[in-house]
């Protein structure tokens with residue numbers, strides 16, 4: 001390879017502009033799980049179409065694209081979904097002890113009825129037959145593919161100024177019944193979607209003192225599980241980037 005070919009093959013030759021990179025990281029760091037700030041403003045179909053198309057362009061194991069997108073607008077359907085949530089939420093409260101239970105009961109963990117649109121993203125594990133490239137040994141890869149679709153939608157929605165809240169406090173069968181999802185299809189995420197009055201700067205669970213964001217340097221190991229090395233230059237970068245991320249931006253410059 002000559003030198004100019006090498007130069008062209010460096011990762012930076014394909015990097016986005018600074019402005020575009022900043023926009024991507026801004027979407028990532030300012031994305032929030034939204035429960036309580038939904039506005040009744042309708043979501044235009046062209047915007048909904050863009051975020052659904054972003055979801056459909058997620059990676060998937062063996063390119064099986066196991067997802068469907070069930071768009072919920074009917075107040076009756078939302079009420080049924082909310083009923084399924086309320087039952088599981090009451091049970092969930094009983095699983096925490098003492099102060100934790102009282103704090104749990106104060107948390108708002110869904111915006112099912114007040115968000116203008118619900119989107120249930122599912123996984124059809126049989127979509128392309130029993131043998132799938134990449135799913136031959138780790139069978140959950142199809143489920144993870146649908147989760148990738150969720151994240152694509154979530155980030156695209158943030159860029160569009162739309163809040164998204166993932167609700168998972170359901171008995172799976174109750175959610176399936178509320179939405180008429182057949183037994184062979186797995187619901188992955190019920191998402192509440194809509195414009196919002198504001199986005200919180202931090203996860204609500206962090207602000208409520210439920211859990212803090214973990215330090216990156218505790219999470220990154222080198223070469224073997226559990227092996228930390230604070231002398232690695234990467235660690236200083238991670239600390240700097242995490243501090244920048246806390247302020248909602250990437251240290252890309």
Ligand SMILES: Cc1cc2nc3c(=O)[nH]c(=O)nc-3n(C[C@H](O)[C@H](O)[C@H](O)COP(=O)(O)O)c2cc1C
Nearest residue numbers: 031032033035108109110166167168169203204205
């Ligand atoms: C798989 C999954 C399930 C979740 N289920 C719920 C839920 O049922 N209710 C809720 O309020 N938030 C739910 N969340 C949102 C998390 O609580 C939230 O992502 C986390 O607290 C971090 O906050 P952030 O998304 O605003 O950064 C879920 C998130 C994920 C990834």
